[in-house]
Amino acid sequence: MPRSGAEARRRLQQAALELYRERGFDRTTTAEIAARAGVNERTFFRHFPDKREVLFDGEPELRAALMRAVAEAPGDLEPLDVLLFAFRKAGRILEENRPFSEPRLAVIAATPALRERELAKAASLTEAVAEALRRRNVAARPAELAAHAGWAAFHQAAQDWLADDSAQSLDAHLLQTFDELRALSGPRPPAAARAGD
Template identity: 65%
Template structure:
C-alpha cells in the first residue's frame, strides 16, 4: 500500500494509463484503476473526481504557474514576450512529466469525449492567461487575442517537442514565438487591406 498521498496519486495515474492503453478508456472503471494501484476505490475518489481527471492531473499547477509568472514578469516587455516567459517557466513541468504526457496524449487522441474535455480545459487556461494579462493593464481585446494566439504557439511547440524530444521544449517554444512574431510582422497586401 502506498504510504503517502503523493505516492498513491502517482500509482493511480500509472495504473490508469496502463489500463487505458490495455483495454481502452471507456472500458476501464475507477475500481479497476484503484485495484491496479493497490488502493481502494475510496482512495481513488479522494484524489480524482472521476476517471477522466486522472489524465488532466497537473492542469491546476500549470494554470497557477502561468498566472503567477505573468503577474511577476518585469514591466516593459511586449505582450508576446510576457507570454513566452510564462510558457518557458512552465516547460519544466511538462519535460519532467514526459513519461506521463506522451501516453496521455495518445489516449486522448483516440477518445472523442477526452478530446472534448481537453478542449474545455484549454479554453479555461486561455481565459486564465487572458485575465492575467488584463491584470497587467493590457486591454481586453488585445489580452484575449494574445492569450489565444500565444496558447496556439505553445501547443504547436509542445506537439513538435513530443514528436522529436531531441531538442528541448524551451528551444521549441522560442522558435514558435519567433515564427509568431515573424507572421505578425508581415505587411498586408494592398488588395487585402482594401477588402470590406
Template identity: 70%
Template sequence: MPRSGAQARRRLQQAALDLYRERGFDQTTAADIAARAGVNERTFFRHFPDKREVLFDGEADLRAALTRYVAEAPDGLRPVQVLLHAFSKAARILEDNRPFSEPRLELIAATPALRERDLAKAAAMADAVAEALRGRGIPDRLADLTAQTGWATFHHAAQAWIDDPSPGLEAHLLQSFDALQALFAAAQPTTANRQD
C-alpha cells in the same frame, strides 16, 4: 502499497495510464484503476472526481504557475513576449513530467471523451492567462486574443517536443513563437493595399 497522499495519487495516475493503453479508456473503470494501484475505489474518488481527471492532474498547478509567470514578466515586453516568457519558465513542469505526458497526449488524441475534456481545460487555461494579461494592463480584447493565440502556439511547441525531444521544450517554444511573429509580420497590410 500506499493508500493515501501523493504516492497513492501517482500510483493511480500510472495505473490509469497503463490500463487506458491496454484496454482503452471506455473499457476501464475507476474500480479497475484503484485495484491496479492497490487502493480501494473510495481512495480513487478522494483524489479524482472521475476517471478522465486522472489524466489532467497538475492542470491547476500549471495554471497557477503560468499566471504567476505572466504577472512577474519584465516590464516593457509586448503581450506575446510576456507569454513566451511565462511558457518558457513553465516548460520545466512539462519536461519533468515527460514520461507521463507523451502517452497521455496519445490517449487524448485517440479518445473523444478525453479530447472534449482537453478542449475545456485549454479554454479555462487560456481564460486564466488572459486574466493575468489584463492584470498587466493589457486591454480585454487584446488579452483574450493573445492568450488564445499563445496557448495554441504553446500546444504546437509541446507537440513538436513530443515528436522530437532532443532540443528541449524551450527550444521548440522559441521556434514556434518566432514562427508566430513571422506570420504576424507577413500579414501586416501595407499602405498600398490597405483599404480604408
C-alpha cells in the same frame, strides 16, 4: 499499499494510464484502476472526481505557474513576449513529467470524451492567461487575442517537443514556435489588400 497520499495519487495515475493504453478509456473502470494501483475504489475518489481527471491532474499547477510567471515578467515586454516568458517558465512542469505526458496525449487523441475535456481545460487556461495579461493593464481585446495566439503556439511547441526524437528541449521549441508566430504577422499589407481589393 501506498503509504502516502501523494504516492497513492501517483500510482493511480500510472495505473489509469496503463489500463487506458491496454483496454481503452471507455472499457476501463475506476475499480480496475484502483485495484491495479493497490488501493480501494474509495481511495480513487478521494483523489479524483472521475476517471477523466486522472489525466488532467496537473492543470491547477500549470494555471498557477502561468499566472505567477505572467505577473513576474519584466514590465517592458509586449504581450506575446510576456507569454513566451511565462510559457518558458511553466514549461518546466511538462519537462519534468515527460514520461507521463507522451502516452497521455496518445490516450487523449484516441478518445473523443477526453479530447472534449482537453479543449475545455485549454479554454479555461487561455482565459486565465488573458486575465493575467489584463492585470498587467493590457486592454481586454488584445489580451484575449494574445492569450489565444500564445496558447496555440505553446500547444504546438509542446506537441513538436513530444514528437521530437532529438534532444531539443521544450524551451528551444517554444522559442522557435513564437518566432514563427511573429513571422506570420509580418509587415502590414497595403491598404488595398486590407480592404479586399
